[in-house]
Amino acid sequence: MSEWTASVGAPHLARLLEPRPQRAVGRRVPAYRSLADGIRVLVLEGRIPVAARLPAERELALALGISRTTAAAAYEALRAEGFARSRRGAGTWTAVPQGHGLPTRSMEPLPPDAAGTVIDLGNAALPAPEPWLSRAMQGALADLPAYSATHGDFPAGLPVLRAAIAERYTARGIPTRPEQIMVTAGAMGAIAAAARRLTTPGERVAVESPSYANVLELLRESGSRIVPVALREGLAGWDLDAWQRVLRDAVPRMAYVMPDFHNPTGTLIDDDQRRALVESARAAGTVIITDESMAELALDSEDSPPRRMAAFDRGGTVISVGSASKAIWAGLRIGWVRAAPDVVRRLVSARAYLDLGSPVVDQLAVAWLLRTGAWDEAVATRRARAREYRDDLVAALREQLPEWEFSVPSGGMTMWVRTGDVSGSRLAVAGERLGVRVPSGPRFGIDGAFESYVRLPFTVGGAVARDAVSRLAAAAQAVRHGGGAEGEGAGLFVA
Numbered sequence: 001m002s003e004w005t006a007s008v009g010a011p012h013l014a015r016l017l018e019p020r021p022q023r024a025v026g027r028r029v030p031a032y033r034s035l036a037d038g039i040r041v042l043v044l045e046g047r048i049p050v051a052a053r054l055p056a057e058r059e060l061a062l063a064l065g066i067s068r069t070t071a072a073a074a075y076e077a078l079r080a081e082g083f084a085r086s087r088r089g090a091g092t093w094t095a096v097p098q099g100h101g102l103p104t105r106s107m108e109p110l111p112p113d114a115a116g117t118v119i120d121l122g123n124a125a126l127p128a129p130e131p132w133l134s135r136a137m138q139g140a141l142a143d144l145p146a147y148s149a150t151h152g153d154f155p156a157g158l159p160v161l162r163a164a165i166a167e168r169y170t171a172r173g174i175p176t177r178p179e180q181i182m183v184t185a186g187a188m189g190a191i192a193a194a195a196r197r198l199t200t201p202g203e204r205v206a207v208e209s210p211s212y213a214n215v216l217e218l219l220r221e222s223g224s225r226i227v228p229v230a231l232r233e234g235l236a237g238w239d240l241d242a243w244q245r246v247l248r249d250a251v252p253r254m255a256y257v258m259p260d261f262h263n264p265t266g267t268l269i270d271d272d273q274r275r276a277l278v279e280s281a282r283a284a285g286t287v288i289i290t291d292e293s294m295a296e297l298a299l300d301s302e303d304s305p306p307r308r309m310a311a312f313d314r315g316g317t318v319i320s321v322g323s324a325s326k327a328i329w330a331g332l333r334i335g336w337v338r339a340a341p342d343v344v345r346r347l348v349s350a351r352a353y354l355d356l357g358s359p360v361v362d363q364l365a366v367a368w369l370l371r372t373g374a375w376d377e378a379v380a381t382r383r384a385r386a387r388e389y390r391d392d393l394v395a396a397l398r399e400q401l402p403e404w405e406f407s408v409p410s411g412g413m414t415m416w417v418r419t420g421d422v423s424g425s426r427l428a429v430a431g432e433r434l435g436v437r438v439p440s441g442p443r444f445g446i447d448g449a450f451e452s453y454v455r456l457p458f459t460v461g462g463a464v465a466r467d468a469v470s471r472l473a474a475a476a477q478a479v480r481h482g483g484g485a486e487g488e489g490a491g492l493f494v495a
Contacts (some may be wrong), residue, residue, distance in 0.1 A: 005244070006351050008048050008094075010055035010063035013309070016042055031066060032073035039074065039463055043146050045447030046441075047305045051229045054084065059408045066086050098450040119468045121132050123495045124263065124328040124413040124457035126385055132369065133329055133380035139372070140364035147360050155356060156348045157183025157336070158363045159376050164370035165322070165441035168334070171264060174310050175455045176297045179341045183358050187293045187323035187335040190220055192317050194289050194337060195254065196476055204252040206286070208238070210416070210453075212263045214495070215256055215291075227252055227372045228446045234407040235267045246372060247284035255281060259309060260295035264455035265416040266409020271306050280313040287317050293335075296327040296379050298411040299387040316340045324366050327379050332495065334366045386405065389461035396469035397456075401476070414457045421475045424454045430475035438466050 017038045029037075033094060042048045055063070057071040064071070074093055078084035080355035083096025084463075147158070156162065161419055162178040169176035184190040201223030207216065219226055227250050238401065242360050257277070259269035281288050289307040298305060310318045316339075323335040337347060351357070369375040393415070405418040419427055424440030431438050441450025458469055 006049055006250075006271050007053040008055060010059040012241075013039075013042075013048070013055060014063040015058065016047055021188075032070045032077060032093070035064070035066070035070065035074035036077040036081075040081070041452075043083055043096065044449060044451045045375055046228065046445045047230045048094060049209065049230075050094050050096055050447035050449065052094045054094060058074065080348075100489050101440050112456040115314065117435060118432075119436045119464060119471065121436060121459065121468060123330075123460065124455075125326070126382060126389075126413075126459055127377040127495055128331065129381040129385075132374050132381065133365075134331070135374065136365040136368045136378075137361070139368035140361050141363050143368070144361060147364070147382070148255070152360055153357055154238050154363075155351050156344065157358060158367065159180065159365040160359065161363045161370075162336075165338070166494050168340060168370060169308075169310070169320075172308060172340075175306055176338060177341070180338055180344055182337045182339075182344045182351075183363060184335045184337060185292060185355060185358050186333045187321050188214060188218070188323050189255070189333075189355070189358075190291060190321040190335045191215055191291065193351065194321070194339075195219065195222055195256075197343075197350050198254050198287055198289075198348055203254075206243075206246050206248050206250065206252040206255040208257055208262065209446065210264055210441065210450055211256065212291070213256060213439065213443040216444070216446070219256075224254075225247050227451075230275070231262070231265060231267060235265065235409060237267060237269050237273050238277060240273060240280075243277055247280050247286055251284055256291065257288060257309075258291040258294065259306070261297055261409060261412025262293055263294060263412065264414045266407075266412045266414055268410060269306060271312075274306060274309050275312045278309060278317055282313075282315060282317040286317075289321060290318055293321070293323045293326045294412040295322070297383060297413060299383055299390060300410040306404060308455075310338065310367055318341070319343065325368075327382065328366075328375070330363055331451045332365065385461075386458045389458040389465065390415070392461040392465040393456060393458060393469070395417060396466045400466075400469045400473045413459070414455050415442060417456055418452055419453050419454055419476065420452070422452075422479050424451055426479045427454060427472070427475050430478045431472055432473050434471045434478070435472035436475070437468075438472065 013269040043050060057068050057075060061071040063070040066264055075084055079086060085095045086092040159178065161183055165181045166178045168177040177429055182244050184193060194273065195218065199222070202225060204227050205219055206227040207226040209230045216226065227246055230239055231237070231244050252288050259274055261268055278288065288309065292308065294307070310320050320338040321335065324332045324337070325335065337344065368379060397404055397406070397417070401418045405420070406415055409415060426444060428438055428440040438454050438456065441453030442448050444450060444455060
């Protein structure tokens with residue numbers, strides 16, 4: 001069951017059920033069957049959360065302009081298939097049947113020596129941009145003697161790196177002092193530190209739906225009650241009406257969002273939506289954790305890129321998280337938090353019993369990149385490769401799997417793909433047998449949502465991209481002919 005019980009109003013459900021372009025069918029589908037299928041798809045795609053209370057039959061019939069008998073028959077079909085449950089006096093709410101459990105098994109990276117036989121699309125990361133990483137390490141070693149004579153413990157991060165990160169925010173129009181920065185072990189370390197400090201087990205945390213798989217797992221492990229808020233179709237951004245309802249009714253203590261080339265969908269949120277969400281969160285007393293890990297990875301030219309979320313904050317509502325891991329290299333495990341000085345002090349004090357601090361040499365390497373301007377050159381190299389790989393992947397999909405649906409994002413490292421009539425979980429299992437590893441949609445949702453999706457990263461290009469898609473096409477064909485068991489391979493690493 002989902003961690004929060006929402007209510008889906010009849011007008012809202014009617015809007016979500018607005019007809020999409022229909023594929024040709026051999027016979028007319030009864031009205032109740034069409035309605036039941038529409039609600040089932042909304043649940044599996046995460047457009048409405050599991051355990052959400054559905055409108056009463058009479059209300060739904062009125063909103064859709066159908067008979068109450070049709071609405072009742074649709075609900076009965078959903079109950080029979082396990083996609084709805086009812087209790088006398090309590091109404092009807094969405095559910096998922098047995099066998100659609102969320103895949104939360106251990107996720108281990110593919111060994112490098114297997115790269116020759118298996119194409120790993122589970123990890124949204126590229127090789128390091130050279131020669132910039134090696135030069136940064138050489139610069140770090142040159143600067144190391146000044147620090148090796150000390151105790152080496154810097155819980156808030158090296159002063160030189162905190163100052164460099166603060167200067168970068170200031171240059172982007174967000175005045176920032178070094179005492180507003182805490183350096184962490186990657187973005188996940190930053191998010192974990194903020195979540196531990198801001199929430200206690202049982203408190204509600206609102207998240208985009210879909211959302212980043214590792215953060216969802218972090219929140220589950222910490223005992224948070226996750227409140228999913230669906231993204232709009234395609235790359236259209238946040239559903240602000242849904243966010244306002246959740247902020248008003250659920251009053252979450254914290255919200256986690258990724259407005260810059262969202263993982264997994266690649267969505268880029270515009271200024272107006274950012275401003276509106278910050279204002280709504282401030283009114284509700286909700287703190288927003290904004291993950292900017294992908295913010296540097298704009299792949300198409302933009303005349304005026306959106307401003308960072310902190311630019312719209314007037315009172316400590318926004319805590320920003322950044323990272324070198326996506327922009328530079330996943331092996332460079334340096335992230336940071338930007339927040340009010342008192343929040344940073346509390347985060348630093350709470351760190352004493354966790355990891356104490358981040359590696360000094362890695363911090364010096366990131367500081368060297370930022371101070372010398374090599375950061376921008378390294379990121380430009382990364383963007384060029386990701387853009388090339390994105391275009392190769394899109395071309396291969398359109399050629400070999402034209403029935404799959406997706407919108408091409410303008411940045412980031414990932415694309416969200418609807419796999420038509422093929423289960424994403426079964427596709428993942430069949431794909432691994434054919435030498436391609438891909439995470440299915442349910443990893444990025446709550447309670448088995450997004451079964452008809454997979455996430456594809458821009459990490460391979462050219463002939464390898466075409467080969468990967470060929471293997472996915474073969475896996476899809478195998479699933480259609482009965483291959484692929486429920487559930488995903490136990491060893492798939494998602495990043």
